[in-house]
Amino acid sequence: MMLPVSKFFTVQEPSNALLSYIQKGIDFFERIGQFSKEKAAIEEEYSTKLKNLAKKYAKKTEEEDEVLKSVSYISAFNSFLYQLDQIAGKHHAAAESTREDIVAYVSSKACQLRSSRKNAISDLKTINDILEDHINDMWKSGKIYSRAYKDAESAYQKFYKADKNLEISRLELEKTRSHAMTRNEICEKAKSDYSKSVSTTNSEQKKYHDELLPVIFSRLKAVDKECIGDMSHVLQKLITVDECLSEGIGCCRQKTQKIVNNIEAESDSQLVLDSVEAMMEKPTPFDFEDLGDPKDCDSRAGDSIDGKHKSEALMPILKSPNKKNLLGNFLGIKQKEPEKLESPREVYADKNKPAHVRLSCLRSKIKSMEKELEQATQGREGITRLQKAYYANPQHGNPDACTAPLISYAKKIEALNANIQDLKELYILLEASAESSTPTERSFGGRDTPDTTRSMSGCSTNVSSTKTLEDGVFQIRERGGSSGDDSSKNIIRQILTTPKRIISSPRTPKSAPFSATNTPVRRKKDISSPVLRSSFSGAIRKMPGSATSSPHRSISSPMKIDKSEILVTVLFEFEQSSAETMSIIPGEELFVQETDNGDGWTRARKKRNQEVGFVPTSYLQFPVASICITPP
Incomplete structure (x- = not known):
């Protein structure tokens, strides 16, 4: 102014x-x-x-x-x-x-x-x-x-x-x-x-x-x-x-x-040298061994073994601790251990478990990995926002420090996506394998029977065919390398397009007078346990009338078997749940006393101790030529 x-x-x-x-x-x-x-x-x-x-x-x-x-x-x-x-x-x-x-x-x-x-x-x-x-x-x-x-x-x-x-x-x-x-x-x-x-x-x-x-x-x-x-x-x-x-x-x-x-080069070098020398082992002195006079070779003709002279066996094979690893551990050089990656075959292809158990494990694992993927994605978004804030205000922090976490999150997300995709393909495979046996299972077993490989009327169980199919896929997945994904996808596509009659177990022989499709199916609300079955069986047997006029007769009356006793093998372990049931272990042999009437239970007798009780039909493997069931 x-x-x-x-x-x-x-x-x-x-x-x-x-x-x-x-x-x-x-x-x-x-x-x-x-x-x-x-x-x-x-x-x-x-x-x-x-x-x-x-x-x-x-x-x-x-x-x-x-x-x-x-x-x-x-x-x-x-x-x-x-x-x-x-x-x-x-x-x-x-x-x-x-x-x-x-x-x-x-x-x-x-x-x-x-x-x-x-x-x-x-x-x-x-x-x-x-x-x-x-x-x-x-x-x-x-x-x-x-x-x-x-x-x-x-x-x-x-x-x-x-x-x-x-x-x-x-x-x-x-x-x-x-x-x-x-x-x-x-x-x-x-x-x-x-x-x-x-x-x-x-x-x-x-x-x-x-x-x-x-x-x-x-x-x-x-x-x-x-x-x-x-x-x-x-x-x-x-x-x-x-x-x-x-x-x-x-x-x-x-x-x-x-x-x-205070840095002392001499003492530091001497410390390392003393530590290395302390780990070194002094070898024992070599002994001189006189092989004798070469002129006496005729008398020592039998001393050679497989065409190799005895002197070759005298060459010392020095075996000592891996000093390279010891020195590397002392100097802080840690050798990277190979990551142990569990393949789906090792984790989810356990043939000792039913298919529905494996499917449940797969579903839980997929959900867990998807949740982990979501958390990793949210973490990457948070680090990205933090890096942008650091770029806008450098005094708050160094934006370059966020690069390593972002790379780590990217690798983790990529690995999770790949694993989730592999597990989903495996889930489709197991589900298709389980569905391939569903029609014949449901016609012979009840709704209470687990979704595993069941015994069929006049045929063997589907376990062998299902396992063979899964084994082929797993072998391709393990050998595939870069083409593993394409191979697994092709096999899954073949499974979904193959008729179920090819995937499922062999049909009942034509000579069987009673087919599985004609077997009446017991509803879950009618009789779902061996206790009810044992209580109703006597009363129903006394009811007059033919099988066509009374559906209860075809359901609850025991089915007659061509042979007096059929020897079956236990596939899965089962614990006794009531007085009418009994415990079984895999590999145990049983004699069939009363076949499955549609409720999913078979009455059998143990071969070793003559114990009698009801066991799940789906847990048994029936011989192919022996299961010829005829209606009463």
């Missing part, structure tokens, strides 16, 4: 020069504050990068072998990293001190200086306006006096001219004289006013230059002086902060120097 230059006095130009100088001083003071702010930001950024660097390499040294950490140079480097972290903390403290003490101080003082300068300018403008008003009044009075003087002079000239003229009357002469005297009085009054105005203006001007203006200039000088003093104070604070920082860094460097001086 500058004062307008007046044409009546020239004090505004020096005043404006002084005001401009003070304004430049305040601007320069604010520049120092901006410099301090940027310096604090640089210190903060340097501190962050230094801390990240120390943390990065400290983490790497933590992964070293414990024995390797015992050498002096490793501990010296760890101490060096610790002191480096301390130096970063000193820089951070210096940045905080600069930001809180200096930048805030400069901001408040700059506002105060601007306010003081503004008040001084306002007062200077006020006294300038007062003096200018007096000067304007003086000039107006001067103009009035000059005009009155000219009028009075003209009136007297007319009077003198009329007084010399003898032709005018006395009345006109007196009138001219009276007019001249009136103008003279007006001129004297204007002269008096002008004189007073000049005197007042001179006194105000003297007061302005002698009293008022020096006061304003002294105030502006005080503002400028205060500004310069604040500059000196701020620069001194910056020096103090740098001195404190230098002292802290110097102390850390002295400690670092002491640590580095």
Whole structure:
């Protein structure tokens, strides 16, 4: 803000020069504050990068072998990293001190200086306006006096001219004289006013230059002086902060120097050498063995074994511990163990478990892996957002630190997707294998029977065909390599397009007078346990009527067998669940006493101890040629 230059006095130009100088001083003071702010930001950024660097390499040294950490140079480097972290903390403290003490101080003082300068300018403008008003009044009075003087002079000239003229009357002469005297009085009054105005203006001007203006200039000088003093104070604070920082860094460097001086190359090398020598085994001395006289070869013709001379067997085979591994373990060189990947065949293709159990395990595993995939995806999204935040605000963290987790998440997601796809293909395979035996199972066994391979009327169980199909797929999956996925997909496609009569077990022979399709199916709500079956069987047998007229007779009456007793083999383990059932183990042989009537249970007798009880029909393997069941 500058004062307008007046044409009546020239004090505004020096005043404006002084005001401009003070304004430049305040601007320069604010520049120092901006410099301090940027310096604090640089210190903060340097501190962050230094801390990240120390943390990065400290983490790497933590992964070293414990024995390797015992050498002096490793501990010296760890101490060096610790002191480096301390130096970063000193820089951070210096940045905080600069930001809180200096930048805030400069901001408040700059506002105060601007306010003081503004008040001084306002007062200077006020006294300038007062003096200018007096000067304007003086000039107006001067103009009035000059005009009155000219009028009075003209009136007297007319009077003198009329007084010399003898032709005018006395009345006109007196009138001219009276007019001249009136103008003279007006001129004297204007002269008096002008004189007073000049005197007042001179006194105000003297007061302005002698009293008022020096006061304003002294105030502006005080503002400028205060500004310069604040500059000196701020620069001194910056020096103090740098001195404190230098002292802290110097102390850390002295400690670092002491640590580095403690590195002993001889002792470290000797330590490694002693450790290696301690692990080395001294071999036993070689013994000399005399093979005898070569002339006696005929008498030693039988000493050779398989065409190899006895001397060949005397060559020592030195077997000692793997010193390379021992030395590598001591030096922290850990050999990477191959990852043990469990194939689906090992985990979910256990032939000792029913198909429905394997399908349930597969479903649970797929759900678990999908949940893990979702968590990995969410984790990758979180790391991505964090990296973007670090790119936007580098002071909050290093965005490059997020690269390794992102790569790890990407590999994990890729592996999970591949495993989920493989397990889904395996699930389709097992499901198709189970469905291939469902029609014949349901016609002979009840709804309570597990979804496993069941015995069929006049045929063997479907276990062999199902296992063969699964074995083929698993062999292709294990051999496939890059083409494993395509091979498994082709086999699954073949399974889904192959007729069920080919996949399922052989049909009942044509000679069988009773086919499985004609066997009545017992509903679950009717009789679903061997206890109910045993209680109802006697009563139903006594009911008259043929099988066609009474469906209960075909359901609950025992089915007759061509042979007196059929020997079956147990496929799966079963625990006794009631008084009517009995426990069985895989491989155990049983004699069939009463065949399955549609409820999924077969009454059998153990071969070894003659124990009799009900067992699940689907847990038994019937011989192909022996199961010729006829209706009663």
